[in-house]
Amino acid sequence: MKDLDIEITLSSKKKTIPPFDQLEFGRTFTDHMFIWDYTEGKGWHDPRIVPYQSIALDPAATVFHYGQTVFEGLKAYHTKDEQILLFRPDQNMKRLNRSNDRLCIPKIDEELALSALKQLIAVDRDWVPTVEGTSLYIRPFIIATEPHLGVEPARNYRFMIILSPVGAYYKEGINPVRIAVESDYVRAVAGGTGNAKTAGNYAASLKASESASENGYSQVLWLDGKERQYIEEVGSMNIFFKINGEVITPVLNGSILEGITRKSIIELLKYWNIPVVERKISIHEVQQAYNDGLLEEAFGTGTAAVISPIGELFWQNEKLAINNGEIGQLSKKLYDSLTGIQKGTEPDPFGWTLKL
Ligand code: COI
Secondary structure, eight states: OOOOOOEEOOOSSOOOOOOGGGOOSSOOOOSEEEEEEEETTTEEEEEEEEESOOOOOOTTBHHHHHOOEEEOOEEEEEOTTSOEEEESHHHHHHHHHHHHHHTTOOOOOHHHHHHHHHHHHHHTGGGSOOSTTOEEEEEEEEEEOOBOOSSSOOSEEEEEEEEEEEOOSSTTTTSOEEEEEOSSOOSOOTTTTTTSOOHHHHHHHHHHHHHHHHTTOSEEEEEOTTTSOBEEEETTBEEEEEETTEEEEOOOOSSSOOOHHHHHHHHHHHHTTOOEEEOOOBHHHHHHHHHTTOEEEEEEEETTTEEEEEEEEEETTEEEESGGGSOOHHHHHHHHHHHHHHHTSSOOTTOOEEEO
């Protein structure tokens, strides 16, 4: 593997590391961060690790006006024998470049970016939490920094990595969440940016989740933007249903994010010889399966929460209670196996984890 030659400036004033049993998601940041700048004609240059701090940007920087930005999210886990494991980080770097391509941002060298990520975690390794259910969330991102109000790809960018020790993403943890099916707003449409990890998709999702939360729901179930019947995602996660013994997840159609947890769940199910299929699935089909007593389980998948079981779907004034609002057997098995591989307490037959 290639290594990136990084200039490292260590912080002279270390922060107090918060108690690992009281971590929220994404509110505390470690002592250092990584920066790599891009200038047209020069490429990516001056990779450096510096003390975590605010950054100064020109108010005309393209990122503020036209949202030319991409990000990733992955986690590092502390193992019982004091090692640090990353989960499929190569996949995040690949997806970052796919998002870059969609947003007209110059590609990064995936191996060098991974080398930067590993070096940053090594510097802040004391921040990788040790308590059950916690991890170090890693947020690589790229912003367009050129001061220019013309609508065109910027000439200058900044790639950064910040780190945050985290607990559960949803306050419910692994307990099932209540989900409202969204019929007014859509998250993305095929041909748009739904399959890129870019800020605009998340900004576009806020209005619907706000009103769902006012009505006591944790998140919304997104339907397709054209026919408003095919299921796409749940909140900021991919979604799976277990209907009559078969696991179904919406096929990637251009507006759905290609989740790394999604991909891993499909691979695990295939490995266990549990029937799994990627295809279009409509809300009507889910409702019919519920009426027929065949809807066994539903769950969201993502890096942040790993697996989030769905206990209730609210759709057209009807409440569909899934598995009596309890975590299903398969959801639990998937959660235990995947987090076991991630933490190094279960064998990793796929070679998914990378030791720091
Ligand atoms: C995930 O990892 O599930 C997400 O996409 C949520 C993240 C944006 C915090």
